[in-house]
Amino acid sequence: MSEGAKVIPLHGARGPSTDSVAARTQAASRERHPSGIRPEDEAAPVVAAPPPPSRLDVVRGSLADSIVAVADFxxxxxxxxxEVDEFGYDEHFTENVWLPALRPLFDQWFRVEVHGIENIPDTGGALVVSNHAGVVPIDGLMASVAVHDRHxxxxxxxxxxxxxAFELPVVADLARRAGHTLACMSDAERLLSAGEVVAVFPEGFKGIGKPFSExxxxxxxxxxxxxxxxxxxGTPIVPCSIVGSEEIYPKIGELAPLARLLGLPYFPVTPLFPHFGPLGLVPLPSKWHIEFGTPIVTDGYDQAAADDPMELFEVTDHVRETIQQTLYKLLARRRNVFLG
Known part of the structure; x- marks a missing residue:
């Protein structure tokens, strides 16, 4: 063994006593920091995360945004x-008054979840075809918010x-300003040719007026x-399936004589209306899901196909079946009508 080698004993002989080493270590620590702990060894202070905003705070924020939008309007x-286009669409009114008025329903009341928004093209025309339900056609309004806000x-x-809709004094003016028009072939083609995203609800009053059992x-x-x-x-057809709208006004009956007297397609009876008066007009806060499906292309058809009843029936049935199967899928995933 070389004379300069340092021997570290395994047993028996020891170096400086443990007590003296500990004393020197503690003294050095006190010199570094009064507490005996080096500052770099101190744990960083834990900063509590700010609490999430309450529902009331969200409502207040939405109300403040609405007030600012109305003032700007x-x-x-x-x-x-x-500016107003040839159909009466007032973009400034829609952006600053109409959509802000609908967003509390969309975000807070129905808590709408949107799926497949990427299937709405970024440019050019598209025809969104959706199911229709709910006694009052709120589903169309929620779909318009979904496309605008989530795209x-x-x-x-x-x-x-x-x-x-265009025979009612106030409703007609609001519908025109929000960009909607009559469900006729000429208006549909003009909007699609202009590159607009157009929505149609082929079930019509049969859909929104059907009983809750269906x-x-x-x-x-x-x-x-x-x-x-x-x-x-030559525009693509985008199937749209909406779950949640059927439960807002569960229709359990109707008063046909009163509907004829008032000139309405139907006069619904729900568990809350007309028994509870105006309170029965408040929609139930069901949880909504809106899914936009894969586009069905139509630019491969020739012009003769647009007048061929068999071709039209085949594509129509395909769109309808796609929406129906998607509704079943969304319903199977839903755990609760009101919680989603």
Missing amino acids: VRCRMSGEY PLHRPLRMLAADF RYKLQRFGRGGFVSAAMRT
């Missing part, structure tokens, strides 16, 4: 800094509505006029 109205380019959804069972889709419009313009 009034300013632009007074200065004339807005990366915030595209407006131009709905084709029944004639009845919920989520699609009614007849008509003769395929919407398919013909898509074929003529």
